[in-house]
Each structure stands twice: as structure tokens, then as C-alpha cells.
Amino acid sequence: MELVCPAGNLPALKAAVNAGADAVYIGFQNATNARHFTGLNFTNEQIKAGVAFAHERGCKVFIAVNTYPYSQQMAQWHSAVDAAAELAVDALILADMGVMAYAAEKYPELNLHLSVQGSATTHQAVNFYAQQFGIKRAVIPRVLSVKQVAHLVKNSQVPIEVFGFGSLCVMVEGRCYLSSYATGLGPNNFGACSPASHVKWEQKTGHLETRLNGVLIDQVPEGESVGYPTICKGRYCVNQQTGYAIEEPTSLNTLEILSELHQLGVAAIKVEGRQRSPVYVKQVTQIMRSAIDHCKISGDDYQVNPQWQADLAALSEGQQTTLGAYYRKWQ
């Protein structure tokens, strides 16, 4: 089971490689990838340096070109595919069928991975991409229980990568328009959820208000930690009750079920967080590396080291973690 770690810049890439990642995934500095944030991501020169650094240390590099271009934007996405092929990365992570068709036809030797944004939640959907575009791996959305993951892995024609740690998308990826509804910009068409340009923080007496394009997402009382205002983690009124109607600010953490995921045949564990600091990437990579190694050695005797849990909790949104949809009762 591989460990696939995020990098938003060269120092983060180096941190992930040094901390034991089997692969690092990155993106270009534009809307072709789903972490389109100011100051984040790589120039072609930085990718070259990153690929050389990683390859010298036996680590792979994947590039995400995983947003959905409109017809008139196709040329830019084609250029991204061309650049990735030229930069000799180990795989290209794609979501759009048009981009996939282009990559498969022009670079038949290039490994294509289905992005989580491709929204394939069944083996039928994964096999569709495998048969139509020859994908070599699929990253699946964070909506399946462990039992459902097992069924998918068993029946899939390609290896499956699942999310193991990081921010939790509670909506099926690739089909969430919440940010787009409020701002016009979302993961599919822009490569970011709650774009910073539309976020407003305002200190009021006793609480901090967070807004997204004017919509009140939360009023955070003084002393509480303040999360980034994504719509799904806001506090709203439903049936006269105010609270986290969708999800609390929390991170996904699969340490508890890592051995199970390993035994059911998951090919890779992905860590979310290209927007995170090199220090964060280093710490999470180290812990996940230890846990995966422990899984491989211990088999059924795998036990979670309490220190890993404590350290990951400290790095998590709202300092709390969840198994998310893997755990049936969360649903």
C-alpha cells in the first residue's frame, strides 16, 4: 500500500519525500488543478527540480490536472497535459473525459489516474474509465463505507487509491456546487472551494463573523477555533436548531482502519492538503509512513500508536478527526 502525499511547493515536496512518501502529487500554477490558490503550486522549472529530487530518492511524482475545462478553455488543459508528459512525471491525475481522451491518445505510455473529482463511486464507473481511457488507478470519493470500498476494490479492473487523512469533503467530489452556487467559482470550474477573494472575516463584539460572498457561514464565539468558511462546515438554523447541520470542522483520519484497508487490497493511501505548509506535510507524512509500515509488518496485530493519534489530532481542522463515511454510523 503506497503513501501518496500532497505538495503545494518545492519545500513541501522535499519534506514529503524525506519523510517517506512513496509518491507526491502536485499541480501547475493555474486553474487546471483543484487547489488553485494564490501563491501555491509549481512552475515548470520547479516541477523539473521536484521530479529530479524525488526520483533520485525513489519517490514518484504525480501531477493533478483535475478540473473541468469549458470548450474554449481546452487548449490550456491540453498544454498542461503536454507539459506533464514532457516533465516525465509518473502519472497524470485527471477528471475530465475530454482531457483524458486527449492524454490517452497523444501519450499512450503516460500513466493516467482518475482524480477523485472524476466522481467514480462504484466499480462500474471505475471500469468505465479503465475501458474508455485506459486509466491505471482511480482515486475514489469520500462517500463509501469500508464494506463498499471492499466491494469496489474487489470488482475494479484497476488499483484503487483512497483518502487516508486531511480535510474532509462531505459531498461527493466532482458534483458539489455549493461554492459555485454562492460565488460562481467552485472545484469543477475554478479549482477551489470558497475562493479567498469571496471570503470575509469580521470581528464583532464577542464573536467573529465569517462570510462567503455575503452569505453568513458562521459566527464563531471568542475562544473557539475558527475554521476556513466552506459552506459544508458552517453553522445554520434548521428546524429551529442552530448548529453544524452538514458537518463540523473536522479532518478525516483513517489510522484506526488502516490495516483493514490494507487487507482488503487498497493500493494507495492519499493524504489531502496541497494548501498546507511543508511542516504539516512532513509531520503527517512521517506518521502515516510509520502507520503503513506497521500495518505491513504486523498484519492482524496492527495497533494504532496513541502518539500518532494525538499528533494527527493536533494537526486537524478543529483539532478533531473522524472516520467519515468509512464508518457507517457517521452517515
Added chain:
Amino acid sequence: MNSKTSHTLVSNSKKASISLAPIPYFWSAKQVHAYYERMAESKVDVFYLGEVICSKRKALRLNDWLDIARMLKNQGKEVVLSTLSLVEAASELSVLNKICGNGEFMVEAGDLSAVHMLSQLGVDFVLGSTVNIYNHDSWRKMKQLGMKRWVLPIEHSEQDIESFGNIMGCQTELMVWGRLPLAYSARCYTARTHNLAKDDCGFVCDQYPDGLKLATQENDEFLVINGIQTQSAKQYNLLENMPHPAIDIYRVTPQISHSEAVVALLRKRLDGELSSAQVHESVIKLFPEYAMSNGYWFKQPGMSQHTTVLQ
């Protein structure tokens, strides 16, 4: 923001059809039957039927849907069977397989599992708005696989469709009325509101035949919770902005109380019997309590309302 567009009394050269999307909410079998008996009398040309949100809702089984489909077909309506938007369980795949292989009615694919099955069977299909087609290359791929009609993903604008490329040879359908389907999750938010897990939900969503309103802490109605689906609280309303030459079929999303009135108004607009301004006034009169949006069509945030100078 004002812009002047020319919405004169037009009549499309091709006959513009009206479709009714699948019922997104959990209604009782009695409510569903009553609804379709009423709507069979309306100007709806194409009916999309089936449970598309939650496989646990079993007020109607596939055979019950097929009975309704045949009733509508006998009344001269076109019927399409729609599939789940978010497919997760093996049991859901097995139902999906039955729907795709029904052999009698065309199927609207809610995800790529359905597309895979339908293309393997070699049957034509409608591509639902929850399959991401943002560009002509993806569209062409689907057309090669048997797509005869596509429902535009909700965030596509007029400008996007006009610069999309040649879309001849496949019908284009656009949602013009209803709550926007914004997201799907493994978690049931209606059950969560009642402090229940999805597996023990007690079908509480049957208490909310028009969904459950979610408001911000300053009382702005923002979203609607419908089981595992999240919708917009505002009505997406393009009635006064239609017809459009690229669109063949105009889709209305059901709500329990008012689909007939919307369909009647839309028919009159498509036939050129009412001007855009008249439709605008009628909508305000019919639904004084509803907040409206049309932003996506104008390449703006989905929740925003673009004001057009109407003629």
C-alpha cells in the same frame, strides 16, 4: 446589474418540449400517484420517473414506476426512467442494472455506472446533469457511446452553451424551474437534523414533502436539505429568459404544490403567447413568497438574480 436583451415574442421553429424531472423528495405512493395523474393532464411532454436521491426510499418499487410509466405512455407522453445520482452499494448497482436493461423505456443516466451499463447494452440514453460534461470533447465521447439527449450541468451559462461547439444530432435539455440540485453526500442531513444515523432514519424525510429549509444565522433561507441531497432554497427560474435556440427540452423540477401552474406558464411562453415581461409578472403573482435566482444562466453565482430589461 441591468442588461438589455431581446426577448420578443418568439416561436421556435422546432417544437420546444417541456419535461418534468424526477421527484426529488420522499412522497408516499399515494402522493406520487396523485401527482402523476394530475400532471398527465398538463402540457408536460416528457416525464422522468424514478427514485434518484436515496435507495432506502421504497414507497414505490421498479414495477410501480413502470406502471406509472405505462399509464403516461398510454396518454401519449414520452417516459424516461432516471437512475440514482450517487450510487454506493452493491444492491444499488443491481437495481441500476434492472433499470438499464428494462427494454421498454429510455434511461437517464445519473452517474457513470449507468453510462457504463447502458453503453455495454448498446442502448441509447439520456445523460443526466449530474454527469460532468463541460466541453465538446466529453460531449462527443458520450454521443459515440449512445447519448441521444443531454441535460446541461447546472452551472452552464448561456455563454457556455453558445461557445460549446456543434451540438447537432443530440437533444439538449435545460432545467428552467425548481430548486437547484447542489450536492450529494453519503450522509443523510434530514436524519442528522433528527439526531438519527442514516441506517436508522425512520424515513423522517417523509415529513418534508418539499424538503427542509436551512437558513443562515441571520435568517436568510440559503439551502434545502433533502436526505443526502442539498438543494438551493431559491427557485432557479429561467421562465422569462426562454426559449433559447440551443435548447430542445425545458425541464421543470417537481414540487408538491405548484408544478401545473409553472408548466402552463412555460408552455405559453414557449408558444409565444406571453412575452417575457408577462411571464415575469405572472411568476410574481403566482409565487409572491418565493425568492428566485437565475445567476448560472448569466455566468454569475448560482444564487444571484440577474435583472434583465424585459420586453
